[in-house]
Amino acid sequence: MVALTVNGQSHQVDVDPDTPLLYVLRDELKLNAAKYGCGLGQCGACTVMIDGEAVFSCVTPIVVLEGRNITTVEGLGTIEAPGPMQQAFIEEQAAQCGYCIPGMMMRAQVLLQRDPAASDEEIRAHMEPNLCRCGTHMRIVAAIKRAGKLMQTASVDTAKRTG
Amino acid sequence: MERMTIPDLSRRSVLFGTGALVMAFTMRPALAQTTQAPGDETQNFQAVEQPAPDLPGSLKTNPNLESWIRIEASGHATIFTGKAELGQGIKTALLQIAAEELKIPFEGLSLIGPDTVLSPNEGYTAGSHSIQDSGTAIRHAAAQARDILIGEAARRLSLPVEQLRAEKGTVLGPAGQKLGYGELVSDHLIEGRAQPVSKLTPAGDFVEMGTPRHRIDIPGKVTGGAAYIQDMRPDGMLHGRIVRPPSPAARLQSVDLSGVETMPGVVKVVRDGSFLGVLAEKEWQAIKAMRALSAAAQWSEQASLPEINDLPKALMAIPAEDGVVVDKQVPVAVTRTQEATFTRPYQIHGSIGPSCGLAHLVDGLTTVWTHTQGVYPDQKAIAQMLGVPIEQVRCIHVEGSGCYGHNGADDAAADAALLAQAMPGRPVKVQWMREQEHAWEPFSPGMVTKVRAGLDDKGNILDWNYELWSNSHNSRPGTAGALLPAQHMAKAFPPDVPKLQITPEGNGDRNSNPLYAFPSRHVIWHFLTEAPIRVSALRGLGAYMNVFSIENFMDDLAVQAKADPVEYRLRHLQDQRAKDVVSRAAEMFGWKAGQAAPEGHGYGFAFARYKNLAAYCAVALEVKVEPETGRVRLIRASSAVDAGEVVNPNGVANQVQGGIIQAASWTLYEGLTFDRTRITSVDWSTYPIMRFDALPEAIDVDIIPRHGTPFLGAGECSQGPGGAAVANAITHAIGRRVYDLPLTRERVRDAAQKRV
Numbered sequence: 001m002v003a004l005t006v007n008g009q010s011h012q013v014d015v016d017p018d019t020p021l022l023y024v025l026r027d028e029l030k031l032n033a034a035k036y037g038c039g040l041g042q043c044g045a046c047t048v049m050i051d052g053e054a055v056f057s058c059v060t061p062i063v064v065l066e067g068r069n070i071t072t073v074e075g076l077g078t079i080e081a082p083g084p085m086q087q088a089f090i091e092e093q094a095a096q097c098g099y100c101i102p103g104m105m106m107r108a109q110v111l112l113q114r115d116p117a118a119s120d121e122e123i124r125a126h127m128e129p130n131l132c133r134c135g136t137h138m139r140i141v142a143a144i145k146r147a148g149k150l151m152q153t154a155s156v157d158t159a160k161r162t163g
Numbered sequence: 164m165e166r167m168t169i170p171d172l173s174r175r176s177v178l179f180g181t182g183a184l185v186m187a188f189t190m191r192p193a194l195a196q197t198t199q200a201p202g203d204e205t206q207n208f209q210a211v212e213q214p215a216p217d218l219p220g221s222l223k224t225n226p227n228l229e230s231w232i233r234i235e236a237s238g239h240a241t242i243f244t245g246k247a248e249l250g251q252g253i254k255t256a257l258l259q260i261a262a263e264e265l266k267i268p269f270e271g272l273s274l275i276g277p278d279t280v281l282s283p284n285e286g287y288t289a290g291s292h293s294i295q296d297s298g299t300a301i302r303h304a305a306a307q308a309r310d311i312l313i314g315e316a317a318r319r320l321s322l323p324v325e326q327l328r329a330e331k332g333t334v335l336g337p338a339g340q341k342l343g344y345g346e347l348v349s350d351h352l353i354e355g356r357a358q359p360v361s362k363l364t365p366a367g368d369f370v371e372m373g374t375p376r377h378r379i380d381i382p383g384k385v386t387g388g389a390a391y392i393q394d395m396r397p398d399g400m401l402h403g404r405i406v407r408p409p410s411p412a413a414r415l416q417s418v419d420l421s422g423v424e425t426m427p428g429v430v431k432v433v434r435d436g437s438f439l440g441v442l443a444e445k446e447w448q449a450i451k452a453m454r455a456l457s458a459a460a461q462w463s464e465q466a467s468l469p470e471i472n473d474l475p476k477a478l479m480a481i482p483a484e485d486g487v488v489v490d491k492q493v494p495v496a497v498t499r500t501q502e503a504t505f506t507r508p509y510q511i512h513g514s515i516g517p518s519c520g521l522a523h524l525v526d527g528l529t530t531v532w533t534h535t536q537g538v539y540p541d542q543k544a545i546a547q548m549l550g551v552p553i554e555q556v557r558c559i560h561v562e563g564s565g566c567y568g569h570n571g572a573d574d575a576a577a578d579a580a581l582l583a584q585a586m587p588g589r590p591v592k593v594q595w596m597r598e599q600e601h602a603w604e605p606f607s608p609g610m611v612t613k614v615r616a617g618l619d620d621k622g623n624i625l626d627w628n629y630e631l632w633s634n635s636h637n638s639r640p641g642t643a644g645a646l647l648p649a650q651h652m653a654k655a656f657p658p659d660v661p662k663l664q665i666t667p668e669g670n671g672d673r674n675s676n677p678l679y680a681f682p683s684r685h686v687i688w689h690f691l692t693e694a695p696i697r698v699s700a701l702r703g704l705g706a707y708m709n710v711f712s713i714e715n716f717m718d719d720l721a722v723q724a725k726a727d728p729v730e731y732r733l734r735h736l737q738d739q740r741a742k743d744v745v746s747r748a749a750e751m752f753g754w755k756a757g758q759a760a761p762e763g764h765g766y767g768f769a770f771a772r773y774k775n776l777a778a779y780c781a782v783a784l785e786v787k788v789e790p791e792t793g794r795v796r797l798i799r800a801s802s803a804v805d806a807g808e809v810v811n812p813n814g815v816a817n818q819v820q821g822g823i824i825q826a827a828s829w830t831l832y833e834g835l836t837f838d839r840t841r842i843t844s845v846d847w848s849t850y851p852i853m854r855f856d857a858l859p860e861a862i863d864v865d866i867i868p869r870h871g872t873p874f875l876g877a878g879e880c881s882q883g884p885g886g887a888a889v890a891n892a893i894t895h896a897i898g899r900r901v902y903d904l905p906l907t908r909e910r911v912r913d914a915a916q917k918r919v
Contacts, residue, residue, distance in 0.1 A: 016427075019447040027402075027446050032394040033387035035564075037515050038597035039450075042847040045515055074387040082386060089385045093377060093813055096821050097250025097565030098384035099391065099516045124855040131847060133515045134250055134565045135824030137858050139817070 002062050006031070007075030017063035021055075022046045024062050025072060033073035033102040037131075044130030047103035048072050054110040054129075073102040076109065084154055085109055088147035089140075096134030104130050108144040116148040116155075211286040211539070215356065220299025221245065222357050225283035229354045231304040232261070234312075238332045238345035240267055242301060243275045245285025246293040247536055248380065250565040251878050252814035253293045255378045259810050260298050263364055263371040264305035266329040267344070277538040277560035287537040287639060289568070289700060290668060291777050291876025294810060298874055306361040308353045315352060316342045366808065366870035373870070375813035380562075392519045392534050392561040393594065400521075401430055402446040403582045403593040404453035406439040406460060407603055408651070410841040411697065412467035415439060418460040426452050433585045436653030440582050442591060450596075466839035469695045475506040475611045475903075479632050481691040486665045488686035489676045495625035495683045497617035503719060504613045505712040507904040508834035509606045511844075512701055513852060516564025517600035518571030520579030523590040529556050529583060533576035534563025537639065541573050544640035545580045548649040548656065556580070567825070569639050569699035571595055571604045574647035581648050598845040603647060606835055607701035608634040608671065608694075612712040617683070622724025624735060626683040629713075633671035634691045635661035636704035658697070663690040668774050674706035674883060677713050678772050679735040696837075703882040706773060707826060708904075710883025711890065714769035715900065718891045727756035728768050728891065729783075738772070740805050743867055744781040745770050747803035751863055752783035763787055764798065765896025769887035771880075778880035779805040782823060784859075784888040788896040793912030795831055795893060797859035802884075805867045807875035815877045816864040822881030823862055823888075828853035830886040833905050 004011045004021075006029060013028050020039075025031045025048070034057050037045030041056040048057045049071040077083030082090065085105050095101050104127065111118050111126045118126070123144050132140065215226035225231070225245070233241045242261045248254045254274050262269040275281050277288070285297055309329050316334035317324040319342065326337045334342045366373070384390045408415065415437040423441065424432055428448030433440045441456055443449035469477035521532040529549065535541045538558035546556040558576065566572055579593040595603075610633045617626030643649040644656040665672065665688070672688040701707075721731035729749045736742050748754075749768070760766050765788065770781040785798040804819050832851050836844040844850035894900040897915040 015445065016447065019445075023446045027396065030396065031387060032389050032391075035391075035516055036393065036594065037517075038847060040597060040846055042597075043515060072387065073385065077386060079382050079386040079388060082382070086382075086385045090377065090381055093381060093817065095250070095378075095381050095384055096252075096817060097515075097562070098381065099250075099514075099564035101385055102387070105385065120860070124858065127855045131515060131852060131854070133513055133567070133825070133852065135821030135828075135853070136817070137824055137853075137855060138820055138862055141855070141858070 003066055004062060004070060005068065006070045007072060013062065015062070018061045021048070021057040021060045021062050021065060021070070025057060031072055031074050035099055035102060037100070037103070043100070044107060045100050045103045047106045047130065049106050049110050052110060052113060054107045071106070071109070073105055076105065084150035085112070085147045088150055089143045092139050092143040092146055094136060094139035094143035096136050100130065100132045104132070104140050108147065112144065112148050112151055116151040118148060120145070211284055217359050218357055219303050219359070221283065221285045221296040222300045222303060224285065225300070226356045227354065228304050228308060228357055230283045231301055232265070232308050232353060234308070234344050234348045234353060236345045236348065238271065238343050240265060240272050240344070241275060242272060243282045244297045244301065245277050245283045245539070246297040247277050247288040247560045248562050249288060249536070251293070251818055252378045252811060254380060255376060256294060256810040256814055257298055257301055258379070259371045259376055260302045261305045263369060264302050265309050267332040269371060269376070271332055279538050279542045279558045282538075284539045287540065289536055291773060291878040291880065293876070293878070294874045295777075295876050298810065302363065303361040304357055306363050307357055310362055311353055312344055312347050315347045372808070372810050373812065376811055378814070390562060391516065392521060392532055392563050393516060395521055395532060395561065395592065397523070397590045400590040400592055401442045401444065401586060402449035403440055403442050403579060403591050404449045405578050405593060405595070405599065406441070406453055406457045407599050408437060409462055410464045412465040413437070413462040416461040416463050418456065420459070422459060423452050423456045426455060431585050432456065433582055435581070436651055436655060438581065438648050438651040440578065440593070442582060442586060446594070464840050467695065468837045468839050470839070471837055474508060474609055478609050478611055478691065481693050481695070483632065483689040483691050484663050486663045486672065486688040486690050488665055488669070488672045488688055489684055491684050492626070493683045495617060496619065497625055498620045500615055500617050501720060501723060502613065502615035503716050503902060504611065505708070505715065505902050505904070507610045507708045507711070509609045509696060509698070510701065510829055510833045511601060511606055511835060511850060512567045512570040512604055513850065514564040514566055514570050514600065517595040517597055518575035518604070519563060519592065519594045520575035520577070521590060521592045522576070522579035522583035524583045524587045527555055529580050531556065531558045531576050531580050532561045533558055533572060534561060534566065535572045535576055536566065536569070540640045541576055544573070544643050544646055545577055548577055548643035548646055548652070549580060549584065567702040568607070569605050569637075571600055573640055573645070574603070577646040577648045601845045601850060602842040605638055605697050605699035608636060608698040610671070610705065610708045612708060614712055614716050616716070616720055618720070622720060622726065624679070624681050624720065627677065627681040627685070629675060629686045630689060631672060631675055631705065631709065632689045632691060633705060634694045634698050636670050636698065636700050637661065638697065638699040663688070668776060669705060671705040673704045673709065673774055674771055675709040676775065678738060678741055678775055679732070680737040681735065702825070703879045706771070706879065707829065707882045707886055710769070710771040711830070711887045711904070714771070714884065714887035715890050718894065719900065729754055730756060732768070732770055740779055741770065741772060744779045744803040744805050747865060747867060748781035748783045748801050751801035751803060751865055754783055760785065760895065763789065763896060765892040765894065767888040767890065767892025767895055769884040769891060771883040773876065773880040773883070778807070778875045778877040780819065780880040780884050782881060782884040782888040784892050786889065786892040786896055788893055788911060788915065790897065790912065790915040793908035793910065793915060795906070795911060796857050797827060797889070799859045800862040800888070802862065802864045802881060803867060804864060804877060804880060805869055805875070806877035806880070807869050807872045809866055809868070810874070812866050815866055818878050819864045819881045820862045822879065823885035824853060824858070826882045826885035827889045830889045830904060831857070831906055
């Protein structure tokens with residue numbers, strides 16, 4: 001048994017300790033967002049956030065993840081109440097087939113949590129590891145910029161409410 | 164979102180289910196005659212009979228209204244399509260069309276996609292035909308259904324139909340009478356053969372078509388919804404993995420199964436000739452078992468692949484049958500000639516999600532969930548592979564990762580179907596590994612093109628002579644022999660032998676006949692009759708390479724004529740819509756004749772009308788080239804498109820933008836690698852594609868409105884112009900052209916430093 005914390009919830013999973021996180025997320029926890037793309041850490045479709053860092057879940061065995069905070073797209077919001085990143089991708093219609101998009105969103109989340117005002121150049125440099133085959137890149141960058149703005153607005157609103 | 168549990172979608176439960184007033188569904192109408200209308204896409208309508216060639220769009224193949232529309236007592240309408248969502252946004256656009264003509268709010272509609280039990284047979288989702296074929300059929304069927312409902316209301320109200328109108332799912336009368344569609348509909352009302360002419364809504368009255376609408380599938384995809392076949396996990400599902408041979412011609416000699424069969428979670432190892440697969444309870448167990456099985460297998464290999472170091476020569480040495488694409492040669496007073504040869508390597512589809520299939524054998528019926536582009540052709544091919552009657556296989560489309568043509572989808576469906584036979588009662592999901600997708604998908608053929616132009620003394624083109632060397636770009640099922648596992652079974656099915664066909668839409672020869680008004684022309688396809696590497700349809704088929712060649716050469720000729728490339732194109736165009744997209748793209752870009760680019764930068768332009776039948780597209784593009792390294796970065800692009808009547812402008816812009824980026828990737832980076840025995844480009848490090856760092860700052864897309872004109876397929880229109888514009892911009896930047904794809908750093912650097 002390995003104990004994992006995913007999107008704030010604790011789970012005990014009964015799989016081989018060398019199992020990559022991706023298969024635990026998808027098959028044991030039934031979370032769809034992280035995708036299998038290469039199993040080699042080359043494409044980023046499986047990207048999740050672990051303690052604020054972007055991680056390829058397809059090459060990360062769960063044995064090293066006990067006690068760490070794992071976040072997937074499911075942790076960013078729901079279809080009824082999408083979070084800023086999800087809202088931005090919907091508003092920009094930033095998907096064609098959409099298969100790479102959850103990985104894009106999680107890598108972008110890592111950047112925007114550090115700097116919601118990241119520039120175009122910073123976004124591109126940060127997103128470098130993730131591949132998209134449909135050529136949706138322009139809209140992905142636009143969605144990330146929009147998500148940053150939504151996050152800034154949300155934090156101002158929160159500050160106003162709590163201040 | 165579609166429900167992704169394994170539903171008991173027998174025809175009976177859906178069509179005769181609770182409360183819905185439904186019409187009998189005619190799956191396969193009696194076939195009065197079979198014809199192929201001009202402009203049909205051969206890969207779409209392969210073996211799809213056309214009992215009603217007089218009807219518009221796919222009503223030709225499925226003429227009955229109930230094949231397309233069902234209205235329930237609640238007033239809710241279900242639309243049926245045989246075209247698959249591939250990431251192009253087709254679900255949303257088709258529903259927009261239905262909403263417009265039925266006069267039902269968009270939210271009051273749902274869509275059933277390709278399914279060999281439920282949907283019309285529209286062959287393949289290919290060739291940018293979905294709006295033209297399915298959209299046209301749905302538009303007419305919806306307009307006729309609305310008319311029937313108005314007629315029924317007129318009968319009940321004893322009023323002439325002229326006094327009634329339809330709005331928001333209701334028929335309204337002059338004195339405030341209101342009859343909802345749900346009240347009006349009854350058994351057999353909206354049924355039977357469609358009429359050739361419909362009362363279509365005039366473009367000026369559109370409220371839904373032509374309006375950008377958010378796609379219905381995106382919210383689920385960005386919130387972790389079950390959106391793809393990969394996300395299906397029915398109860399009791401087993402994970403399957405295939406061990407593919409190490410090389411295309413390899414055969415399995417022996418394999419020791421004992422070690423693998425006892426591995427944790429392994430349920431079954433399946434061997435049938437050279438087909439080798441394993442089923443396990445958990446996915447990671449299946450992967451580990453696959454690896455162990457691979458290590459335990461002994462293969463015989465053969466050097467069957469061509470010599471990559473001189474691929475053009477190897478291709479041109481393959482026996483060929485010549486197909487004349489166009490032969491309109493007239494005497495012209497040529498003062499000089501100019502020629503060029505272009506080459507392209509094999510390229511891959513490279514879906515980000517490797518192919519996947521899910522199959523379930525229950526009581527003799529194998530149900531296959533697949534991201535294929537053609538459920539009906541796959542049903543036939545898989546039934547043949549399994550040796551069962553066609554009725555014992557049902558294929559249902561579920562979205563996969565973007566495919567861009569014939570990738571591993573059909574093979575993965577067949578893999579799953581074959582493995583499912585070994586475990587009746589348990590659903591079996593087969594997920595291809597990355598290296599399997601890279602090495603085993605059917606590739607896009609390598610090509611060579613040769614063009615010679617006869618010019619007058621001003622450099623104008625009088626005579627155009629073009630030859631291309633290519634395999635067929637279509638090896639879709641077809642027979643079982645088109646399916647990879649069927650080729651590997653002990654009782655192996657031989658691959659189909661493609662036949663040379665010269666059609667209006669083209670194949671390898673697609674767009675080989677330029678739209679320019681040259682007085683004399685001769686275009687020939689040297690159709691390679693042997694395929695040393697398995698190849699099939701990639702987005703645009705031959706159009707990408709043919710437009711690339713034509714548009715590169717047009718720039719060469721413009722330079723020789725001391726003409727501006729845009730003006731030079733315009734002077735050779737007569738089609739006004741073509742001229743309009745060229746002029747508009749130039750205007751958007753701020754193109755000025757003779758304008759010098761900043762140091763290291765270059766401007767490029769290209770144009771094509773896809774297939775000479777579908778959307779018009781022109782692209783102007785700026786690049787920056789580092790002469791020391793040959794590194795190319797896109798700076799900005801402007802594209803003008805004429806897609807006829809446009810349903811969802813946001814969707815068209817997304818496709819055009821994506822096509823430019825994808826074509827830029829093909830152009831700059833991509834080529835299959837192999838030695839004489841094995842494919843060696845087996846992952847993203849050995850087959851690099853476009854990344855964020857090479858992206859332009861902006862790609863502007865402008866859609867020229869053409870209300871009231873037919874739909875023109877737009878999904879592939881920017882591949883040719885996008886790639887050619889990149890090459891022309893590089894040439895403008897470095898002063899020399901590279902004629903061999905891809906335009907790698909090394910080639911661009913060598914050209915920039917005048918080493919070649």
